[in-house]
Amino acid sequence: xxxxxxxPELKIPEMLLADRRSVYGLRTYVSLFSSAGVGCYGFKEEGxxxxxxxxxxxxxxxxxxxxxxxxxxxxxxxxxMTTQETKDKVFAELAMWKRGLNxxxxxxxxxxxxxxxxxxxxxxxxxxxxxNSLVVESIKMAQHIKPKFFIFENVRAFLTSVCxxxxxxxxxIKNAIEANLSGAYNILYKVVNFxxxxxxxxxTRTLVIGVRKDLKEVTPYDIFPDKQPERTLRQIxxxxxxxxxxGEISENDIYHNFRKxxxxxxxxxxxxxxxxxxxxxxxxxxxxxxxxxxxIVYNARKNGDKYTRQYWDKxxxxxxxxxxxxxxxxxxxxxxxxxxxxxEIMLMMxxxxxxxxxxxxxxxxxxxxxxxxxxxxxxxxxxxxxNLGEAVPTIIFKQIASKVxxxxxxxxxxxxxxxxxxxxxxxxxxxxxxxxxxNNNHYGFAELSKIAELANAQRRDNxxxxxxxxxxxxxxxxxxxxxxxxxxxxxxxxxxxxxxxxTIILKYSSVQTVNIDVVDIDANSLEILRELVAKIDVxxxxxxxxxxxxxxxxxxNKKYDIVVGNPPYKKLxxxxxxxxxxxxxxxxxxxxxxxxxxxxKAMKIGNVVSLIVPKxxxxxxxxxxxxxxxxxxxxxxxxxxGEKGFKGVKIETVCFILHTQKKPHNTFVESYITDEVxxxxxxxxxxxxxxxxxxxRNEAFDEIANKMEFNVFKAYRDRVITKxxxxxxxxxxxxxxxxxxxxxxxxxxDYDCYIDNIEGxxxxxxxxxxxxxxLPNLTYNPRACFLPKGCIADxxxxxxxxxxxxxxxxxxxxxxxxxDSFTKFYAIARNLGTRSLNIDNNxxxxxxxxxxxxx
Numbered sequence: 001x002x003x004x005x006x007x008p009e010l011k012i013p014e015m016l017l018a019d020r021r022s023v024y025g026l027r028t029y030v031s032l033f034s035s036a037g038v039g040c041y042g043f044k045e046e047g048x049x050x051x052x053x054x055x056x057x058x059x060x061x062x063x064x065x066x067x068x069x070x071x072x073x074x075x076x077x078x079x080x081m082t083t084q085e086t087k088d089k090v091f092a093e094l095a096m097w098k099r100g101l102n103x104x105x106x107x108x109x110x111x112x113x114x115x116x117x118x119x120x121x122x123x124x125x126x127x128x129x130x131x132n133s134l135v136v137e138s139i140k141m142a143q144h145i146k147p148k149f150f151i152f153e154n155v156r157a158f159l160t161s162v163c164x165x166x167x168x169x170x171x172x173i174k175n176a177i178e179a180n181l182s183g184a185y186n187i188l189y190k191v192v193n194f195x196x197x198x199x200x201x202x203x204t205r206t207l208v209i210g211v212r213k214d215l216k217e218v219t220p221y222d223i224f225p226d227k228q229p230e231r232t233l234r235q236i237x238x239x240x241x242x243x244x245x246x247g248e249i250s251e252n253d254i255y256h257n258f259r260k261x262x263x264x265x266x267x268x269x270x271x272x273x274x275x276x277x278x279x280x281x282x283x284x285x286x287x288x289x290x291x292x293x294x295x296i297v298y299n300a301r302k303n304g305d306k307y308t309r310q311y312w313d314k315x316x317x318x319x320x321x322x323x324x325x326x327x328x329x330x331x332x333x334x335x336x337x338x339x340x341x342x343x344e345i346m347l348m349m350x351x352x353x354x355x356x357x358x359x360x361x362x363x364x365x366x367x368x369x370x371x372x373x374x375x376x377x378x379x380x381x382x383x384x385x386x387n388l389g390e391a392v393p394t395i396i397f398k399q400i401a402s403k404v405x406x407x408x409x410x411x412x413x414x415x416x417x418x419x420x421x422x423x424x425x426x427x428x429x430x431x432x433x434x435x436x437x438x439n440n441n442h443y444g445f446a447e448l449s450k451i452a453e454l455a456n457a458q459r460r461d462n463x464x465x466x467x468x469x470x471x472x473x474x475x476x477x478x479x480x481x482x483x484x485x486x487x488x489x490x491x492x493x494x495x496x497x498x499x500x501x502x503t504i505i506l507k508y509s510s511v512q513t514v515n516i517d518v519v520d521i522d523a524n525s526l527e528i529l530r531e532l533v534a535k536i537d538v539x540x541x542x543x544x545x546x547x548x549x550x551x552x553x554x555x556x557n558k559k560y561d562i563v564v565g566n567p568p569y570k571k572l573x574x575x576x577x578x579x580x581x582x583x584x585x586x587x588x589x590x591x592x593x594x595x596x597x598x599x600x601k602a603m604k605i606g607n608v609v610s611l612i613v614p615k616x617x618x619x620x621x622x623x624x625x626x627x628x629x630x631x632x633x634x635x636x637x638x639x640x641x642g643e644k645g646f647k648g649v650k651i652e653t654v655c656f657i658l659h660t661q662k663k664p665h666n667t668f669v670e671s672y673i674t675d676e677v678x679x680x681x682x683x684x685x686x687x688x689x690x691x692x693x694x695x696x697r698n699e700a701f702d703e704i705a706n707k708m709e710f711n712v713f714k715a716y717r718d719r720v721i722t723k724x725x726x727x728x729x730x731x732x733x734x735x736x737x738x739x740x741x742x743x744x745x746x747x748x749x750d751y752d753c754y755i756d757n758i759e760g761x762x763x764x765x766x767x768x769x770x771x772x773x774x775l776p777n778l779t780y781n782p783r784a785c786f787l788p789k790g791c792i793a794d795x796x797x798x799x800x801x802x803x804x805x806x807x808x809x810x811x812x813x814x815x816x817x818x819x820d821s822f823t824k825f826y827a828i829a830r831n832l833g834t835r836s837l838n839i840d841n842n843x844x845x846x847x848x849x850x851x852x853x854x855x
Contacts, residue, residue: 010096010100010101012100012101013071016049016071016101019047019049020101020102024405024408024409026049026101026103027046027047027048027049027107027404027405027408028048028049028050028051028097028103028106028107028108029043029048029049029050029051029106029107029108029109029110029401030050030051030052030053030054030090030093030094030106030108030109030110030141030145030147031043031050031052031053031054031110031111032054032081032090032109032110032111032112032113032137032138032141033054033055033056033081033111033112033113033114033134033138034053034054034055034060034061034064034110034112035055035060035112035387035390035391036060036063036064036357036384036387036391037053037063037064037067037069038349038351038355038387038388038391038392038393038394039110039112039153039391039392039393039394039396039397040053040069040110040392040397041067041069041351041352041355041394041397041398042394042395042396042397042398042399042400042401043108043110043397043398043401044067044069045352045394045398045401046398046401046402046405047405048107048108048401048405049071050069050070050071050075051070051075051093051094051097051103051106052070052075052077052089052090052093052094053069053070053075053076053077054077054078054079054081054086054089054090055077055078056078056079056080056081057078058078059383060383060387061076061078063356063357063383063387064076065359066356066357066358066359067355067356072093072096074089074092074093074096075093077089077090077093081113081134081137081138081141082133082134082137087141087144090141090145091144094106094145105146105147105148106145106146106147106148107147107148107149107404107408108147108148108149108150108151108401108404109141109142109145109147109149109150109151110150110151110153110397111135111138111141111142111150111151111152111153112152112153112154112392113132113134113135113137113138113152113154114134132161132162132163132164132173133163133164135152135154135158135163135173135176136163136164136165136166136176138152139166139176139177139180139181140166140180142180142181142185142210143180143181146184146212147212148211148212148215148404148408149209149210149211149212149223149404150181150185150208150209150210151207151208151209151210151397151400152177152206152207152208153205153206153207153208153392153396154205154206154208155205155206156191156204156205156206157206158173158206158208159172159173159174159189159191159206159208160172160173160174161173163176165179165180166180167179174189177189177208178677179677181210182670182677183670183671183674183675183676183677184212184213184675185210185211185212185213186210186211186213186219186220186470186473186474186477187208187209187210187211187220187477188207188208188209188210188219188220188221188224188477189206189207189208190206190207190224191204191205191206191207192204192205192207193205194225194393194396195230195315195316196227196228196230197225197226197227197228197396197399198225198226198228198350198395198396198399199349199350199393199395199396200231200235200236200315200316200347200348200349200350201236201315201316201317201318201319201348201349201393202315202316202317202318203318203319203393204318205392207224207396209223209224209400211223211470213470213474213672213675215407215470216412216468216470217412217446217468217469217470218407218469218470219469219470219472219473219503220473221473221502221503221506222403222407222469223400223403223404223407224400224403225395225396225399225400225403226399230315231315232311232312232313232314232315232316233310233311233312233313233314233315233316233334233348234312234313234334236316236347236348237316237340237344237347237348238312240256240341240343240344240347241256242335242336243256243257243258243336243338243341244258244336244337245258246258246260246261246263246266246338247260247374249370249373249374249377250341250343251366252366253343253366254362254365254366254368254373254376254377255341255342255343255346255357255384256341256342256343256344257341257342257343257377257381258336258338258341259324259338259339259341259381261325261326261338261339265288265326266337267285267286268281268286268287268288268307268326269307269309269326269332269337270286270337271283271286272307272308272309272332273309274309274310274311274312274334275308275309275310275311276308276309277301277304277305277306277307277308277309278306278307278308278326279301279306279307287299288306288307288327299327303329305317305329305330306326306327306328306329307326307327307332308329308330308331308332309332309333309334310330310332310333310334311334312334312335316348317329317330318330319345319348319349319388319389320389321385321386321389321390322389323339323340323345323385323388323389324339324381324382324385325339326339342357342381342384342385342388345385345388346388349388349391349393349394350393350394350395350396350398351388351391351393351394352394355394357380357384358376358380360376413443413447413450413451415454415647418450418451418454418455419454421451422451422454422455427451427455428455430524430527430528433451433452433455433528434527434528434531436451437451437452437528437531437532437535438531438534444535445502445532445535445536446468446469446502448532448535449466449497449498449499449532450466452497452528452532453465453466453496453497453499454466456497456522456524456525465566465646465649466497466499466646466647467499467500467566467612467645467646468499468647469499469502469503471612471641471645472499472500472502472503473503474639474655474670475500475564475610475612475639475655475657476500476503476504476507476564477507478610478636478637478639478657478668478670479507479562479564479608479610479657480561480562480608482507482508482509482510482511483510485508485511485561486511486512486513487511487512487513487514487515488508488511488513488514488515488561488562489515489517489558489559489560489561489562490504490508490514490515490516490517490560490561490562490563490564491516491517491518491519491556491560491562491563491564491602491605491606492516492517492518492519492563492564492565493519493551493563493565493567493598493601493602494519494520494521494551494565494566494567494568494598495518495519495520495525495526495529495565496520496525496529496566497525497528497529497532498518498529498532498533499566500564500565500566501516501518501533501536501544502536504516504564505536505538505539505542508542509539509541509542511541512541513541513543514541514542514543515543515545516542516543516544516545517545517547517560518544518545518546518547519547519548519549519551519554520547520548521548521549521550521551522548523548526546526548529546530546551567551598551601552581552582552594552597552598552601553581553582556605558605559605559606559607560605560606560607561606561607561608562606562607562608562609562610563602563605563606563608563609563610563611564608564609564610564611565610565611565612566611566612567594567595567598567599567611567612567613568594568595568598569593569594569595569613569614569651570593570594571592571593571594572592572593572594573592579592582594582597583597585600585601586600587600587625587626587629588600588622588623588624588625588626588629589625590621590622590624590625591622591623591626593614593622595611595613595614595617596617596622596623596626598611599611599613599617599626599629599630600626600629603629603630603633603658603660606660607659607660607661608657608658608659608660609656609657609658609660610655610656610657610658611655611656612641612645612653612654612655613653613654613655613656614651614652614653614654614836615640615642615651615652615653615654615831615833615835615836616652616836617654617656618654618692618693618695618831618836619691619692619693619830619831619833619836619842619843620692620836620840620842621840621841621842624691624692624842627686627692627693630656630658631664631682631686631693632664633658633659633660633662633663633664634658634659634662634663634664634665634682635656635657635658635659635664635667635682635686636657636658636659636665636666636667636668637655637656637657637667637668637669637670638654638655638656638657638667638668638669638670638685638695639654639655639656639669639670639671639672640654640669640670640671640672640673640695640831640832641653641654641655641672642671642672642673642832642833642834643834643835644672645672650835651835652833652834652835652836664681664682664683664686665681665682666679666680666681666682667679667680667681667682667685669685669695669696671696671832673832674696674832678696678698680697684697685697690845691842691843691845692842693831694828694829694831695831696828696831696832697828698828700824700825700828701825701828701829704821704822704825705825707850707851708848708849708850708851709848709849709850709851710845710846710848711803711845711848712802712803712804712807712809712847712848712849713773713800713801713802713803713844713847714800714801714802714803714841714844715798715799715800715839715840715841715843715844716763716766716798716799716800716801717777717795717797717798717799717838717839718761718762718763718792718793718794718795718799719795720761720762720763721734721755721761721763721792721794721795722794723753725755726753726754726755726794727753727754727755728752728753728754729754730754730755730756731754731755731756731757731790732754732755732756732758732767732790732791732792733752733753733754733788733790733791733792734753734754734755734791734792734793734794735774735787735791735792735793735794735797736751736753736793736794736796736797737776737777737778737779737796737797738751738776739751739752739797740774740775740776740783740784740785740797741783741785742783742784742785742814742815742817742818743784743785743786743811743814743815744785745785745788745791755792758792761792763792763793763799764792766787766792766793766799766801767790767791767792768789768790769787769801771786771801771802771809772786772787772799772800772801773785773786773787773799773800773801773809773814773847774786774787774793774797774798774799774800775797775798775800775817775839775847776796776797776798777795777796777797777798777837777838777839778796778837778838779837780823780826780827780830780837781818781823782817782818782822782823782826782847783817783818784800784814784817784818784847785814786811786814787799798839798844800844800847809849813849813850816850817847825846826846829843829846830843
């Protein structure tokens with residue numbers, strides 16, 4: 001043990017110290033409602049350190065101690081997760097690791113809250129909301145701790161069960177998770193049978209996996225367990241010795257035992273074959289019954305799988321908590337007249353033999369006398385069996401742990417690394433790039449597609465930018481569910497190197513037939529794409545059709561269920577003839593930006609349209625017509641990436657999901673800026689009383705808006721005056737943005753500039769004009785003053801003139817723009833933008849006047 005200076009009383013095991021020093025660092029997790037720790041033992045097997053584990057019952061928590069799950073004894077927390085005391089103990093452990101071990105972020109938070117209120121098998125569903133409040137406690141902990149990943153595991157009905165959310169509203173659990181965590185996390189919800197993912201027995205469960213959005217190139221699919229062929233019960237337990245005598249305990253394995261039951265019940269199951277139940281006996285004396293006052297009363301057959309003998313050559317059944325009795329579900333051995341032994345259940349739940357159920361070693365237990373073994377099992381067997389029945393199969397969490405470790409330890413391929421690689425391998429040459437991708441087995445699809453995108457010599461011409469896999473997931477996760485389709489037609493209108501394909505394929509892998517048409521104007525890009533697609537697993541139900549064409553001019557002979565992608569963002573200024581062709585079928589002829597034409601055409605041929613586009617779509621005057629077209633349809637989601645969408649590209653982007661066959665209803669706004677997801681009526685966000693959409697609109701915004709009179713000014717900005725034509729002194733002062741104060745002109749040495757002659761300049765018309773107001777352009781800190789005589793302004797300042805000549809604006813009106821309340825209002829009015837802040841004839845609308853002098 002080693003002590004550390006940061007936390008002197010903390011002793012660090014040498015292995016932990018070595019991991020902390022390694023380039024990969026410590027891998028850590030917290031487990032809530034952890035029971036005996038059967039599931040998260042898989043994290044221990046993968047080298048993760050448990051910071052804290054919380055369990056209500058000490059008899060279960062002690063089993064975790066037997067397995068030395070936590071490094072520090074204080075990490076074992078026996079308590080109720082609804083109490084602040086228990087939560088504070090978890091926070092204290094995290095604080096100790098952060099101070100003493102330099103832990104910056106917890107890697108994984110695991111929560112498997114009790115499911116009695118949701119279980120399909122539980123016919124008594126009392127106090128459901130109270131039970132499900134434990135789910136809400138899990139959500140709160142994820143919010144507070146902010147781990148890199150969170151994992152919720154529960155029963156099949158988990159997502160649709162009702163809980164009382166943090167806001168006090170009753171809602172489905174999935175909605176509660178979305179409302180509180182989807183702003184900061186990419187989340188995958190899947191109901192799966194673990195038998196298809198490596199577990200030896202059938203177990204249909206819900207897995208919810210969240211990946212923090214700042215983890216670039218990592219999606220929940222990357223850490224989801226892999227599909228694997230199912231195995232039969234014979235393959236799993238067939239090697240174990242038969243147990244034919246009631247009470248028999250295997251000499252070499254105390255946990256392989258014949259659990260005793262009433263001898264009269266043996267006849268009920270003695271003659272039944274695999275798949276049959278004791279209720280199928282033709283001899284009525286062998287049908288399960290009891291005798292009350294001398295009268296035979298036959299047992300009720302509530303669940304069809306009671307007293308049922310299992311099949312050797314089928315998948316093992318689901319293990320339930322009452323796996324100790326014949327009357328429970330699917331508990332009878334295929335041959336022996338008994339329930340499955342503890343060891344058999346462990347194997348069926350993928351629990352490794354290294355897992356300890358006692359502080360007595362396995363060898364010592366096996367050396368006990370028969371009476372001692374019976375006494376041990378009498379004391380411990382029910383606790384063990386119940387824990388197994390409630391557990392997450394170890395193999396499931398072990399796979400997730402392995403994938404989390406791989407994702408966190410994977411070396412990042414920076415743009416600089418790629419540039420060096422491109423130069424070294426001459427990848428800017430198309431043939432060299434194709435050969436490199438074809439022969440490369442070191443990098444995966446994401447890395448190779450990034451290399452291909454950056455190596456594209458025509459990148460600037462095609463306006464193509466690499467779309468990260470986590471960004472693709474954020475979009476694709478909100479597209480319609482796979483269960484809605486038996487056949488699905490998808491179009492990617494500007495495929496590039498296919499960044500969206502892996503996520504689309506994974507999302508819709510269960511659809512019977514999926515046809516994906518991929519279009520690109522660049523034949524080289526499609527050739528590269530074919531090589532990239534060869535690197536991923538494309539199921540037989542997925543059919544990719546490559547189309548080398550200009551999407552805007554190509555004639556499509558069918559409608560698509562989904563149109564999704566990242567169209568080019570570029571203004572077509574030189575090729576007037578091509579621009580004219582694009583505008584022929586377009587409603588918006590006020591723009592020459594290609595992405596606007598993509599939106600319109602996609603809306604004509606797609607039922608659901610989802611495109612990443614510049615954020616200027618939301619507010620710029622040139623897209624007024626485009627917005628008018630879109631708002632008539634159902635916009636189910638707007639994702640604001642801000643500047644986080646594309647590395648190295650100074651552009652703000654958003655994504656929308658639009659349903660052309662549905663009427664406007666509610667719109668979710670998912671923000672990478674605020675890490676929140678909010679839902680409002682679409683009409684509220686696209687309200688015609690404002691010149692453009694206000695996607696962050698809220699009550700505080702409305703409170704200010706209701707006290708103001710808008711549309712007071714018109715805006716003008718000079719586009720001619722540059723630094724080259726100004727000087728340090730002269731006849732006419734040229735005001736710039738930093739000169740504008742709150743009702744004052746600020747003099748700044750070595751910044752102020754002048755010009756002698758403004759003849760022929762358009763801005764000259766404002767010289768000495770009364771009631772002109774100056775506002776700095778491109779600022780989140782608005783302030784205003786009147787234009788002084790003898791001055792003009794360059795393009796960094798907007799010159800405002802009254803929309804109505806007889807209107808009056810005072811210094812008091814201008815002073816309001818510098819207040820905190822207006823600054824917050826204006827930030828929302830500009831949709832929290834950082835670059836799309838030009839004051840134009842749309843945004844000038846918000847510089848109004850107070851209806852009253854006080855707010």
